[in-house]
Amino acid sequence: MINFVLISKSNNEGEQSYAPNSISNKISIGNTTLYHSDPYYSWKNSQNDQFYILGNIIGIRKNNKIQNISQDRSRLKILENFNLISEVEGRFVIIKISETGLSEVWSDNFGTLEVYQQTIDDNVILSSDLSLLPRAKSGGEFNQLSLAHTLTVYGCRPAKKHTLYKEVSRLGVNEGFKIKDGNIEILKREFNPKSTEPKYSEDKLEEYSELFLEAVRARASDNGNIVYLSSGWDSTSILAALVHLFGKSKTRCIIGRMRYSERSAVINQIEIDKALAIADYFDVKIDIIELDYRKDADKIIKRSSTLFRSHQFANMTSVNHWRLAEETAKIAKGGETIFAGEMSDGAHNLGFSQYATIYHAPSQDFREYSDKMASYLFGPTFLKEIVRGAHENDPIWKIFMQLHQTTKFEPLKESEKEIHLQFLSNFFLRGGRIPLYSIENSKILTKKGAEKYLSEFEEVYLRDASGNLTGDTLYSNLLHLYNSFHWQGSTVSTLAYTAEKHGLNCVVPFHDKGIIDFLSAMPESWGRGLDFKNTKYPLKWMLKNKIDYPYHLQEGPHSYIYDVDPTFNHLREVLFGSSFKEVFQKALNQGDFIKSLSPEIFDLQYVNNIVKKYLDGEEFHGQEMGDLANLATHSAIGLYGNE
Numbered sequence: 001m002i003n004f005v006l007i008s009k010s011n012n013e014g015e016q017s018y019a020p021n022s023i024s025n026k027i028s029i030g031n032t033t034l035y036h037s038d039p040y041y042s043w044k045n046s047q048n049d050q051f052y053i054l055g056n057i058i059g060i061r062k063n064n065k066i067q068n069i070s071q072d073r074s075r076l077k078i079l080e081n082f083n084l085i086s087e088v089e090g091r092f093v094i095i096k097i098s099e100t101g102l103s104e105v106w107s108d109n110f111g112t113l114e115v116y117q118q119t120i121d122d123n124v125i126l127s128s129d130l131s132l133l134p135r136a137k138s139g140g141e142f143n144q145l146s147l148a149h150t151l152t153v154y155g156c157r158p159a160k161k162h163t164l165y166k167e168v169s170r171l172g173v174n175e176g177f178k179i180k181d182g183n184i185e186i187l188k189r190e191f192n193p194k195s196t197e198p199k200y201s202e203d204k205l206e207e208y209s210e211l212f213l214e215a216v217r218a219r220a221s222d223n224g225n226i227v228y229l230s231s232g233w234d235s236t237s238i239l240a241a242l243v244h245l246f247g248k249s250k251t252r253c254i255i256g257r258m259r260y261s262e263r264s265a266v267i268n269q270i271e272i273d274k275a276l277a278i279a280d281y282f283d284v285k286i287d288i289i290e291l292d293y294r295k296d297a298d299k300i301i302k303r304s305s306t307l308f309r310s311h312q313f314a315n316m317t318s319v320n321h322w323r324l325a326e327e328t329a330k331i332a333k334g335g336e337t338i339f340a341g342e343m344s345d346g347a348h349n350l351g352f353s354q355y356a357t358i359y360h361a362p363s364q365d366f367r368e369y370s371d372k373m374a375s376y377l378f379g380p381t382f383l384k385e386i387v388r389g390a391h392e393n394d395p396i397w398k399i400f401m402q403l404h405q406t407t408k409f410e411p412l413k414e415s416e417k418e419i420h421l422q423f424l425s426n427f428f429l430r431g432g433r434i435p436l437y438s439i440e441n442s443k444i445l446t447k448k449g450a451e452k453y454l455s456e457f458e459e460v461y462l463r464d465a466s467g468n469l470t471g472d473t474l475y476s477n478l479l480h481l482y483n484s485f486h487w488q489g490s491t492v493s494t495l496a497y498t499a500e501k502h503g504l505n506c507v508v509p510f511h512d513k514g515i516i517d518f519l520s521a522m523p524e525s526w527g528r529g530l531d532f533k534n535t536k537y538p539l540k541w542m543l544k545n546k547i548d549y550p551y552h553l554q555e556g557p558h559s560y561i562y563d564v565d566p567t568f569n570h571l572r573e574v575l576f577g578s579s580f581k582e583v584f585q586k587a588l589n590q591g592d593f594i595k596s597l598s599p600e601i602f603d604l605q606y607v608n609n610i611v612k613k614y615l616d617g618e619e620f621h622g623q624e625m626g627d628l629a630n631l632a633t634h635s636a637i638g639l640y641g642n643e
Helices: 073-080 082-087 144-154 204-219 233-246 267-284 297-310 315-333 344-349 364-376 381-385 395-402 414-428 445-469 471-482 496-501 515-522 537-545 570-577 580-590 605-616 623-638
Strands: 004-008 025-029 032-036 041-045 050-064 065-067 090-098 103-107 116-120 124-128 166-168 175-180 183-188 227-228 251-259 285-292 337-339 505-507
Touching: 004 090, 004 175, 025 124, 025 623, 032 050, 032 090, 032 166, 032 285, 041 315, 041 496, 050 073, 050 204, 065 204, 073 082, 073 090, 082 124, 124 175, 144 445, 144 623, 175 337, 183 267, 204 233, 204 337, 204 515, 204 537, 227 315, 233 267, 233 337, 233 344, 233 537, 233 580, 251 267, 251 315, 267 285, 267 505, 285 315, 285 364, 297 471, 297 496, 297 580, 297 623, 315 337, 315 496, 315 570, 344 515, 344 537, 364 395, 381 395, 414 445, 414 471, 445 471, 471 515, 505 570, 570 623, 580 623, 605 623
Parallel strands: 227 251, 227 337, 251 285, 337 505
Antiparallel strands: 004 032, 004 124, 025 032, 041 050, 050 065, 050 090, 090 103, 103 175, 116 124, 116 166, 175 183
16 A cells, blocks of 8 residues: 655654554654655655655656666656656656755646645644544544535545545645645646647547557556456457457456346346457456445445545445455456556547437437537537537537426626636536536535535636637646546546555556547547547547457447436435445434535535435435435545544
């Protein structure tokens, strides 16, 4: 596990009371003390500054190649320069301590390894997780606006710089902490967005193929590779790339068989059948583990809640990732790399790549095109239509208005900059994914709570981007901001943390600077707009033209029961049919988490009403069910100060 606590005191008098008992390595310089797990690399420069890299380094990027530095780690000294962090691929934190006790802490290019910060009694304390901070033991106020975000936005975790605790913050993307004698300031690296001009020519498809294969190659292990396999394009493309690069003997797969309730039986049999066929095509071993939630939910929560609470994870996808890591640890032989296909949907198609935007039983092609229509509404062409006030005449907009007749939409802002901010806010700070979606649709928030939430989060995360936004940099800004929202949420970040907790190394090759840069400048016509190119156009082109891939096996239903029965809902089975029902009812009945919610920000009458209905055994659906799921999961995981 990657662990550290850095303490900067206002003076060197008195005994240090914040020292962790679980970390053995220690260094003290001036008024600064660092406790840390074994570093990946450490060194001292000519000015006697001491550097520590904690985490995992994949390599140094040079000319679209990632050079392995495990035999020459001294090359990592380039990280003395804060502005060169993007040249190194990996999941890591850099800690610098000077002779005077001045310390600086930076994270990797995407901020994938967390740094938490608390100031108490004129001391600044940084840590790798919340459990190592005084807040985990002493109590304090909860951050109501962070709670608003985590209870309304997909991902169920505060946005990047926030935590659920008023006195604790996190290091943001492209930021560093600089600390001396109990005082702290923020260092910032400039973000330079990519442009979609000039447009890509078709020969850029070759470049994407090389970038993708390089991202997989650089992360693979000589000891073997295990793919968290679904039946979708993303994980199966990783499997195909691994076999292409290393052969079948170095690759195996693992997939979960989902049984959430007695009444629904196996809910992903479509996925399992397709995954088995794809594994058979490549002649690789595949292990099926049981994600059986008909029993023992209390035991699963007991095993996972310590990790989840220390990083603010609270989502059923988090639980699935925990179970995958548990079972993978049992079959792993040691030293393997675990591959996951997450983030591809967002990076390629703004999250609309699941054949789920508009249900149409006879035609998977139409369902894919509906995904393209949804992403078009957050693309540069439609943004231009909104800015000039012509969006209501757009045929795609009219189709979606027919599908959202009961949805509340907000009036369009007046100036171009205000509209850009509104557009980004609609994308990242709402429970619905369509432009002009009103925050009033979130029943759980009061009017004042919604206004305060939007005001703060727009200011912290979106205003700078909106002020400089242009149509050709829209995609680049969206993908950059994803790192502060969904990609650090409970449905993605948990992959690395649950694996690490079980002694494994899990990587997401789509979260690669080369790939993200390419997709940041990828034009709308390459699968995100209304042109006749597939969603994930460059990925699917590579699979068809550059490596061996069973394209024919992607025909038919996608993964789950809801692919053939749109009335089916995973969440309903968990809440009302699984063994989690008893766990959730017990936690909600105790009411500790609900008591943390402020009546100024939250409509507690609405909250208490849906909780009461659930405790009374009533089954319901829609937004009430989604809100209940968030409340129930957070109640079961718990907060520091709620125990």
